Each structure stands twice: as C-alpha cells, then as structure tokens.
Amino acid sequence: MLTWRVADLIDRHEPFATEASMAKLFASEAAVRSASNALQVFGGYGYVDETPVGKYLRDARVTTLYEGTSQIQHLLIGRALTGVNAFG
Amino acid sequence: MDFSLTDEEKAIRDTARAFIRREVMPLEQEVLRRERAHQPGITRDELRELQLKAKEFGFWGLSTPEEHGGMNLSAVAQSLIWTEIGRTFVPFRFGGEADNILYYANESQKAEYLIPTIEGERISCFAITEPGAGSDAANIKLSARPDGDDWILNGEKTFITNGNDADFAIVVAITDKEKGVHGGGSTAFLVDRSMGWKSEWIQVMGEGGPAALVFDNVRVPGRNILGEVGQGFQLGMQWIGKGRYIIPSHAIGLCERALQMAVDYANTRETFGSKIASYQAIQWMIADSETELEAARWLILRAAWTVDQGMDPRHSSSMSKLFGARVANDIIDRVMQIHGGMGYTRELPIERWYRYVRLLRIFEGTDEMQRLIISRDLLRGYTKIGGHLA
Ligand SMILES: Cc1cc2nc3c(=O)[nH]c(=O)nc-3n(C[C@H](O)[C@H](O)[C@H](O)COP(=O)(O)OP(=O)(O)OC[C@H]3O[C@@H](n4cnc5c(N)ncnc54)[C@H](O)[C@@H]3O)c2cc1C
Numbered sequence: 001m002l003t004w005r006v007a008d009l010i011d012r013h014e015p016f017a018t019e020a021s022m023a024k025l026f027a028s029e030a031a032v033r034s035a036s037n038a039l040q041v042f043g044g045y046g047y048v049d050e051t052p053v054g055k056y057l058r059d060a061r062v063t064t065l066y067e068g069t070s071q072i073q074h075l076l077i078g079r080a081l082t083g084v085n086a087f088g
Numbered sequence: 089m090d091f092s093l094t095d096e097e098k099a100i101r102d103t104a105r106a107f108i109r110r111e112v113m114p115l116e117q118e119v120l121r122r123e124r125a126h127q128p129g130i131t132r133d134e135l136r137e138l139q140l141k142a143k144e145f146g147f148w149g150l151s152t153p154e155e156h157g158g159m160n161l162s163a164v165a166q167s168l169i170w171t172e173i174g175r176t177f178v179p180f181r182f183g184g185e186a187d188n189i190l191y192y193a194n195e196s197q198k199a200e201y202l203i204p205t206i207e208g209e210r211i212s213c214f215a216i217t218e219p220g221a222g223s224d225a226a227n228i229k230l231s232a233r234p235d236g237d238d239w240i241l242n243g244e245k246t247f248i249t250n251g252n253d254a255d256f257a258i259v260v261a262i263t264d265k266e267k268g269v270h271g272g273g274s275t276a277f278l279v280d281r282s283m284g285w286k287s288e289w290i291q292v293m294g295e296g297g298p299a300a301l302v303f304d305n306v307r308v309p310g311r312n313i314l315g316e317v318g319q320g321f322q323l324g325m326q327w328i329g330k331g332r333y334i335i336p337s338h339a340i341g342l343c344e345r346a347l348q349m350a351v352d353y354a355n356t357r358e359t360f361g362s363k364i365a366s367y368q369a370i371q372w373m374i375a376d377s378e379t380e381l382e383a384a385r386w387l388i389l390r391a392a393w394t395v396d397q398g399m400d401p402r403h404s405s406s407m408s409k410l411f412g413a414r415v416a417n418d419i420i421d422r423v424m425q426i427h428g429g430m431g432y433t434r435e436l437p438i439e440r441w442y443r444y445v446r447l448l449r450i451f452e453g454t455d456e457m458q459r460l461i462i463s464r465d466l467l468r469g470y471t472k473i474g475g476h477l478a
C-alpha cells in the first residue's frame with residue numbers, strides 16, 4: 001500500500017520523497033521478516049539450497065542496507081515530520 | 089549469590105581461549121578464502137592436526153569419561169569452552185569425543201565403535217530425521233526386519249550431519265510397526281558404511297552441509313544393536329536432550345566476537361562528520377545486543393548447572409536453546425546492520441554467521457518444538473514457574 005501510494009504520488013507529479021522513505025523502510029524490513037518466517041515454516045527444508053526461501057532471505061537482507069539503510073530512512077522521515085535534522 | 093567462575097573454571101577457560109587465539113584464529117582468512125571458492129574451510133587432516141596439538145595442552149574429550157582418556161568436565165566447564173570455540177568461525181572442535189549415545193555400547197561394540205571414535209580413527213553420524221519425520225520424529229518409517237540373526241534395513245534418513253564423512257551411522261529404525269516408537273517398536277543400530285548404505289550431500293545455506301542416507305536392503309548383524317531392542321527412540325531423545333545447552337553455548341561465543349567487531353567498527357566508521365558510535369540508532373542496537381547476550385549467557389549457564397546438579401535439564405535446556413538461538417539471530421542481524429554494506433560482503437565473516445545462526449532455530453528441535461516442550465511441562469505441572477527457586 002505504501003509503495004502504491006508513492007507510485008500514485010509520482011503519477012500525480014506531487015512530492016513523494018518522504019512517502020518513498022516510508023515505503024522503502026517498511027517494505028524492506030517486512031521482506032526480511034517474511035522471508036525468515038517462510039524459512040521457519042519450511043523447517044530444515046527452508047535451509048536447503050534447493051528450496052528458494054533461504055535465497056529469498058539472503059536477497060531480502062541487503063534491501064535494508066542499500067539505497068539508504070533503515071536507520072537513514074528513519075532519519076529522513078523524522079526530519080520531514082519534525083523539521084529537525086538529526087543526521088550528524 | 090555468586091556469579092563468578094571457580095579458579096579451575098577460569099584457568100581452563102583461559103587456556104582454551106589462548107589456544108583458540110594462537111592456533112585456530114590465524115586460519116580464519118584462509119577459511120574465508122576457501123569457502124568463497126566452495127571448498128571446505130579446513131580439511132579433516134588439518135582438523136585432526138589441530139586437535140592433536142590441543143591434546144598436548146590437555147584438551148581432549150571434554151565430555152569423555154576419564155577411563156577413556158577424556159577430561160570428564162562439568163557441564164558448566166563444557167559450556168564455557170564451547171563459548172570459546174564459538175569465538176572463531178573456523179569449523180573447529182576439540183577432539184576425543186563420541187556421541188553420548190555410543191556409551192550404551194556393550195564391551196565388544198565399545199572396542200569396535202566407541203573407542204575408535206573417541207580416538208578420531210572412526211567418524212560417526214546420528215540418524216533419526218527422515219523426509220517424512222522431522223519435528224515429529226516419532227513418525228519415522230525406516231524399517232528393520234529380522235532375517236535369521238541379521239536385520240534388513242530399508243528406508244531413508246535425511247539432514248544427517250557428518251553423513252558424508254561418517255564410516256558408520258547410528259540409525260534409529262522401526263523394528264515393530266504395531267508397537268510404534270513409544271511402545272517399544274524402535275531400535276538403534278550401528279551400521280557400517282561398508283554394509284551398504286549410500287549418502288548424498290545436501291547443499292544448505294550454511295557452510296558444510298548434511299547428507300541424505302539411503303538404506304536399500306542393508307544387512308546388519310544382530311550384534312550391532314545398540315542398547316536393547318525397542319529402546320531406539322528413547323536413546324535418541326536422550327542423545328538430543330543431553331547436549332542441548334551446547335548449541336547456544338557455542339552461539340554465545342560468536343555473538344561476543346561479532347558484537348566486539350560492531351563496537352570497534354562503530355568507533356572508527358564516520359558518516360556525516362561523526363563516528364557512527366555517536367548515533368543513538370547505533371547505540372541502541374549495541375545496548376540491546378549486550379543485554380540480550382548477557383541474559384542468554386546466564387540462561388545457558390543455568391541449564392548447564394542444572395545438568396551438573398543431576399536435575400532433569402529438559403526445561404532449562406529448552407529455554408536456553410530457544411532464547412539463545414533467537415538472540416544469536418537478532419545480534420548477528422544488528423552487527424550486519426552496523427557494518428552497513430561491508431557486513432553483507434564475503435570479506436568479513438558476518439554474512440557467514442548470518443547464514444549459520446539461522447540453522448540454530450531449526451535443528452536439534454525447532455523454536456516451535458522448544459516452546460512445545462516448555463509449555464507442556466508447565467501446563468502439566470512437571471515444572472514450576474520460577475524453576476528451582478520456586
Ligand atoms: C544442517 C542440518 C543438520 C541436521 N543434522 C541432523 C542430524 O545429524 N541428525 C538428525 O537426525 N537430524 C538432523 N537434522 C534434522 C533436524 O533436526 C530437522 O530439520 C528438524 O527436526 C526439523 O524437522 P523438519 O525439517 O522435518 O521440519 P518440520 O518438522 O517439517 O517442521 C516444519 C515447520 O513446522 C513447525 N512445526 C512442526 N510441528 C509443529 C507443531 N506440532 N506445532 C507447531 N509448529 C510445528 C516446525 O517448527 C517448523 O517451523 C539436521 C537439519 C539441518 C538443517
């Protein structure tokens with residue numbers, strides 16, 4: 001939903017930076033959580049290379065790191081909401 | 089209340105730490121390099137050489153009775169040493185040990201299986217899990233049918249650690265389908281690879297990897313029954329239960345090491361003109377990690393202490409495994425986060441730990457099975473809230 005909202009804002013040519021941060025933060029953390037939960041449901045089979053869930057977890061994990069880490073997204077959202085720059 | 093170690097515990101812990109630092113850690117870069125090239129981190133021969141060197145320092149058979157040349161250490165001391173081992177990611181362990189279930193061997197089996205395993209001349213694996221029976225281990229199907237003095241084994245085991253290297257397997261099989269495993273229908277067998285079972289490597293998320301074992305009309309002599317006919321499952325559950333505190337003890341070691349790396353990195357890495365250690369986002373990850381690590385440490389040592397007291401350790405061991413595995417996953421995740429993009433590379437061991445610790449929530453009883461054990465014992469009044477202090 002957050003991601004669609006960003007896409008919609010872009011289509012409308014409205015500002016979207018903060019919404020994009022929210023979407024990136026939420027979706028990337030959710031991806032890691034979901035992949036790890038999925039792996040757990042598979043038990044030992046989730047840990048095997050033949051089942052792709054282990055790879056989903058490894059792939060998902062980087063999304064909270066690149067293109068602005070989760071911590072940086074928090075700072076961006078916080079700055080937009082409060083006007084206070086807490087970066088440095 | 090005294091939370092300190094005895095002089096003896098401290099001495100043995102410090103010696104183990106010094107050995108790991110001097111002899112094992114120097115291999116770490118080579119281990120990373122080899123694993124990046126999809127080779128084993130260390131070879132069997134290198135492991136054995138290290139184990140024999142450790143023997144000169146007295147480290148041989150942490151859990152092995154003195155009559156078999158071991159150290160016969162308390163569970164607390166074993167836990168402390170496994171934490172030291174965990175501090176390195178080199179796949180190392182001290183030598184001179186055998187699966188505890190092998191102590192049920194009779195005299196001639198001891199000579200043929202137990203002693204050579206302790207000496208490192210033979211390699212065993214323990215096989216209970218099957219494609220259709222993991223958490224529900226009582227549902228195993230691999231069958232053993234009597235034929236004269238022999239037994240004929242048919243079926244499949246999977247996820248067996250050491251299954252590719254082992255020259256014999258301790259196999260739990262169904263000997264009486266009607267009775268079922270709880271009614272005395274399962275039996276443990278000592279089965280040499282030369283008797284005909286085959287193994288196939290299973291590639292997993294972590295390094296190394298277990299194996300699938302296939303038994304196609306494998307003929308096993310009756311003298312290779314371990315313990316009594318009908319006891320197999322019960323022996324297996326003891327095998328798993330006894331050492332359950334070892335897994336999180338090891339995990340504590342790698343968390344200590346990884347968290348120290350994160351602290352050091354935070355104190356050097358700068359963004360936006362300041363050390364990242366100066367940001368609350370980083371400080372909180374470090375504070376949470378240290379707090380959870382301490383909580384896990386004492387939960388684990390308490391489980392080990394329970395073993396030493398001769399009390400039933402199931403409840404405390406399950407809690408230590410559940411919590412230890414959870415905490416290890418959370419801490420390694422934060423350590424990776426603190427390292428940013430570097431944490432995701434194979435230059436550092438962090439992503440290796442990340443892949444490894446995920447296993448801890450699955451094998452030797454999943455998180456969910458530990459919760460089942462903990463709650464069931466409480467709900468039926470076998471254990472009390474507050475444990476031995478209650
Ligand atoms: C690397 C590795 C090494 C291993 N080494 C060995 C070994 O040496 N010897 C050996 O015998 N086995 C070994 N195992 C097997 C391991 O013990 C099993 O994978 C584990 O017991 C889980 O079984 P499963 O994989 O069949 O998962 P399943 O039992 O199919 O579980 C799937 C999911 O369902 C959950 N679940 C199952 N039942 C319930 C329930 N009643 N309530 C709630 N949740 C439930 C589980 O927690 C899990 O999340 C190893 C596994 C791995 C991955």
Ligand SMILES: Cc1cc2nc3c(=O)[nH]c(=O)nc-3n(C[C@H](O)[C@H](O)[C@H](O)COP(=O)(O)OP(=O)(O)OC[C@H]3O[C@@H](n4cnc5c(N)ncnc54)[C@H](O)[C@@H]3O)c2cc1C
Pocket residue numbers: 062065066067068069070071072075086087088357358359360364367368369370425426427428429430432
């Ligand atoms: C697989 C992969 C692909 C990549 N692809 C590209 C690419 O195509 N192009 C490109 O330019 N880059 C790319 N990157 C780089 C990526 O964007 C950076 O890794 C990311 O921006 C984080 O920077 P860093 O690694 O230097 O971590 P650092 O910025 O050093 O951060 C370290 C830690 O400190 C935290 N932190 C930093 N500053 C603060 C603060 N003020 N307050 C609180 N916490 C803070 C971070 O959240 C992190 O946890 C890629 C990285 C990876 C791993």
